[in-house]
Amino acid sequence: MARCDVCGNDYDKAFQLIQADGTRGTYDSFECAIHAAAxxxxxxxxxxxxxxxxxxxxxxxxxxxxxxxxxxxxxxxx
Known part of the structure; x- marks a missing residue:
């Protein structure tokens, strides 16, 4: 499992978002990804x-x- 960078949830369906500049983040939901990256x-x-x-x-x-x-x-x- 992986821990969400925003909320800290340890989730088996977490995903990574890699931005064009190489910045990476791990998130448990699109909501957390939007909060961090948008x-x-x-x-x-x-x-x-x-x-x-x-x-x-x-x-x-x-x-x-x-x-x-x-x-x-x-x-x-x-």
């Missing part, structure tokens, strides 16, 4: 689970949050 929106601080929006290295959950943070030119729809 970026936060710079404006509202929610976890970005979908594609979100990025501008100049800043991450946002949506174009509305990007606009509130002063970013122009991002749209949720094309």
């Amino acid at each position: 970026p936060r929106c710079e404006h509202c601080r929610c976890r970005i689970i979908g594609h979100g929006a990025e501008h100049d290295g800043r991450f946002f959950c949506c174009a509305s949050c990007a606009r509130h943070a002063g970013v122009e030119g991002l749209d949720d729809r094309v």
Whole structure:
């Protein structure tokens, strides 16, 4: 069994997540993996689970949050 890096649960179905930069984590659920690996929106601080929006290295959950943070030119729809 493997221990979750977030909650400490020792679970027989734990999995590893390897990010592009080589960072690794062991998790017992997608919930814990999201908590550890998903970026936060710079404006509202929610976890970005979908594609979100990025501008100049800043991450946002949506174009509305990007606009509130002063970013122009991002749209949720094309």
